[in-house]
Amino acid sequence: MRRLTSLSLLLGTSVMFSFTACKNGGLFGKKKESSSATGWSYNDPKMGGFSVAKNKDQQTGPGLVFVQGGTFVMGATEQDVMADWNNIPRRITVSSFYIDETEVANVHYREYLFWLQRVYGESFPDVVRKALPDTLVWRSELAYNEPLVEYYFRHPAYNNYPVVGVNWKQAADYAKWRSNRVNEKLLMDKGLLSKADVNTEADDNTFDTKSYLAGQYEGTPGKMSKDVKAQLRNSDGSPRAAQFEDGIMLPNYRLPTEAEWEYAALGYIGQNPGPSKKEGKRGEELIMNRQVYSWGTNNSGLRDIRRGTWQGQFLANFKRGSGDNMGMAGGLNDRASIPGPVTSFFPNTFGIYNMSGNVSEWVLDVYRPLSPVDGDDFNYFRGNKFQTLYLNGDKEPEKDSLGQLKMRDVTDEESAGRLNYQKGDVINYLDGDSLSQVEYGYGITSLINDKSRVVKGGSWNDRAYWLSPGNRRYMQEDLATNTIGFRCAMDRVGSPEGNKFKTGQIFKKQRQKR
Numbered sequence: 001m002r003r004l005t006s007l008s009l010l011l012g013t014s015v016m017f018s019f020t021a022c023k024n025g026g027l028f029g030k031k032k033e034s035s036s037a038t039g040w041s042y043n044d045p046k047m048g049g050f051s052v053a054k055n056k057d058q059q060t061g062p063g064l065v066f067v068q069g070g071t072f073v074m075g076a077t078e079q080d081v082m083a084d085w086n087n088i089p090r091r092i093t094v095s096s097f098y099i100d101e102t103e104v105a106n107v108h109y110r111e112y113l114f115w116l117q118r119v120y121g122e123s124f125p126d127v128v129r130k131a132l133p134d135t136l137v138w139r140s141e142l143a144y145n146e147p148l149v150e151y152y153f154r155h156p157a158y159n160n161y162p163v164v165g166v167n168w169k170q171a172a173d174y175a176k177w178r179s180n181r182v183n184e185k186l187l188m189d190k191g192l193l194s195k196a197d198v199n200t201e202a203d204d205n206t207f208d209t210k211s212y213l214a215g216q217y218e219g220t221p222g223k224m225s226k227d228v229k230a231q232l233r234n235s236d237g238s239p240r241a242a243q244f245e246d247g248i249m250l251p252n253y254r255l256p257t258e259a260e261w262e263y264a265a266l267g268y269i270g271q272n273p274g275p276s277k278k279e280g281k282r283g284e285e286l287i288m289n290r291q292v293y294s295w296g297t298n299n300s301g302l303r304d305i306r307r308g309t310w311q312g313q314f315l316a317n318f319k320r321g322s323g324d325n326m327g328m329a330g331g332l333n334d335r336a337s338i339p340g341p342v343t344s345f346f347p348n349t350f351g352i353y354n355m356s357g358n359v360s361e362w363v364l365d366v367y368r369p370l371s372p373v374d375g376d377d378f379n380y381f382r383g384n385k386f387q388t389l390y391l392n393g394d395k396e397p398e399k400d401s402l403g404q405l406k407m408r409d410v411t412d413e414e415s416a417g418r419l420n421y422q423k424g425d426v427i428n429y430l431d432g433d434s435l436s437q438v439e440y441g442y443g444i445t446s447l448i449n450d451k452s453r454v455v456k457g458g459s460w461n462d463r464a465y466w467l468s469p470g471n472r473r474y475m476q477e478d479l480a481t482n483t484i485g486f487r488c489a490m491d492r493v494g495s496p497e498g499n500k501f502k503t504g505q506i507f508k509k510q511r512q513k514r
Contacts, residue, residue: 049235053247057499060098061182061250061490065351067264069096069496074262074380076470077290086369087472089290092377094263096496099256100487102342102353103162103361104174106153109133112174115181120402123203127402131173133165137482148338148482160341162359162485168453168477171362171486172255178488179252183209186249191224192232192242206403209252213244214389214397214405256489257381258365258454258472265294265355265457265469267348292468294348294355302464304346315346316357317460318467325460339460339485356467359485360459367452367474368431385425386410451477459483 032041033052042052060066075089113131120127138148152158153165166174184207187193193207197219201207211217224232224239234240242248256264292300295315302318304310314334319325327333336344339359347353365371366383375382390406392398398406410424423429427450430436442449455473458466461483465471475484495501 043231045233045235045237049233049237051231051233051243051246053245054231055247056494058247058493059250061253063100063102063488064098064490065101066492066498067097067099067260067350067352068269068498069094069263069492070268072263072266072268073290074259074470076468077292078465078468078471081465084369086371087470088370088373089470090373090377092259092380094259095379096492096498097256097260097264098490098492099260099264099350099352100489101347101351103359103485103487104171105160105342106163107159109163109166109174110153112177115177119201119206120203124402131170133163133170134167134480135165137165137480152338160343162339162342162354164339164359164482164485165480166484166486167480168255168362168475170480174486175253175255175488179250179254180207180209182253183207183212183249187212187219187242188222190228190242190248191222192228192248194220194222196220204399204401204403208399208404209249210405211399211403212241215241216397216399216405217403251491251493253488253490255362255364255486257379258363258371258456259380260489261355261361261363261456262469264350264352265348266291267294267296267350267352267355269349294352294467294469295346296349302467316458316467317345317354318357318458318464319461320464336460338482355457355469357458357462358460360455360457360462360466360473360483362484362486363454363456365454366427366450367448367454367472369448370431382429382431383427385427386415386421388414447476448474453477455484 032044033054034041035050040050041047042050071091071093073089073091076087077089080087113128116128116131133153135149135153138145138152152161153163184193188195197207205217207217207219212219218241221239229239232240232242232246293302293316302314302316304313304315314320317334317336317340320327320333324333326335326337334340334345336358342358343353345354345357348355364383365381368382371380371382386409387407388410389397390408400406412423415422415424428436432438432440440446440448452474453476455475456469456471458464458468458471466473475481495503497503
């Protein structure tokens with residue numbers, strides 16, 4: 001009797017499965033996907049033409065690696081020898097994101113300058129001049145560094161060395177430019193824009209992602225495939241421009257937040273046994289010990305402890321002691337007297353290079369001594385100055401003279417009625433505003449103001465103390481040095497575990513009793 005019942009259930013399940021497959025166009029059928037809310041077909045001009053992207057996974061942008069988010073203790077892991085008390089440990093959660101595998105190199109930044117010169121050099125030479133790195137950062141009163149002033153940024157021998165002499169503003173502008181070039185290339189690959197436009201772009205007739213999405217940049221259409229034509233069409237069947245909902249373009253490149261940078265540097269994923277390819281076998285908060293450097297707790301010192309050729313070699317580029325930047329001839333300890341190539345030294349378990357040493361790096365945050373103790377415990381960040389789209393007298397968006405869509409700051413009046421924030425500029429929230437009763441007398445009692453940006457990671461000219469990801473320093477956003485570079489990051493959309501993984505715990509439906 002039990003066998004008969006089990007067989008009946010099995011046959012019943014097979015019949016239901018076959019019926020469902022037929023109803024939806026078969027297992028491999030070509031019937032259009034339809035709305036589970038209304039039943040109307042997607043991507044069908046005869047049913048209104050509502051477009052839904054077929055590919056829902058986010059592709060990895062050029063130069064980036066995926067960082068699976070999670071919870072960690074942000075802050076100091078060493079004794080606070082500077083007595084700053086500005087990195088008190090606190091547990092927070094960071095969403096998944098992408099970050100550059102390496103620091104931005106000289107050749108990458110020269111590509112940026114080349115584009116600016118080609119597009120804006122004739123009409124807006126100041127734009128090019130403002131983007132130039134300060135090569136004079138190599139000068140010192142009592143050192144002969146003129147060769148580095150002349151050659152470090154330009155000579156091909158230093159192509160893959162990290163760019164320095166770039167201030168925070170220049171790094172942020174580079175990230176915006178990179179976003180536009182990557183998205184422009186993606187649209188070209190789909191045939192939505194012609195490659196012939198590349199050499200005709202100038203002044204305000206340049207591709208900007210926001211301008212394109214707002215209909216302020218048309219460009220010349222390229223040769224679209226049948227699949228792209230079928231997806232990107234209006235309700236009347238005519239072709240249309242891409243929208244962000246189509247999943248073709250990527251989110252913007254930007255500087256990483258301090259929390260993201262520190263989390264990526266620690267690289268906890270390599271020390272946790274999950275997630276496995278088999279659902280249900282996951283690591284469960286097994287990270288208990290605080291690591292000091294970015295290469296993990298298995299190698300807690302500054303030298304490689306693995307047996308073999310690399311045993312005893314330094315894992316990062318730093319200054320071992322006074323007057324010792326690279327060791328003795330015949331046995332150089334880190335083989336780099338200045339910054340080394342961006343793919344040199346030991347990558348962490350996320351596959352990211354030089355999160356400890358080589359050059360320190362700009363991050364997105366505005367510096368405050370007690371941050372992040374006074375911040376949110378989810379995606380902590382200080383520096384929000386909310387913006388919205390600028391609309392002209394006809395209530396339409398506009399481009400500026402460089403082809404970028406105009407934005408404006410959100411006013412306090414617009415924010416007053418909200419529950420989640422009441423001001424447009426919240427940089428000083430709970431640390432420098434009227435509620436906190438904290439004042440920073442810039443130039444009088446401190447060097448802290450709203451232009452003070454956080455700097456993370458040690459450099460080629462720093463002692464080992466600064467190599468710990470939890471340590472933090474700051475500098476004015478319009479200043480630069482020969483020890484600070486940067487790398488970019490990008491938001492992750494979709495599953496926090498990466499493509500092909502599900503979001504949330506997906507349980508089987510319980511069978512209803514008859």
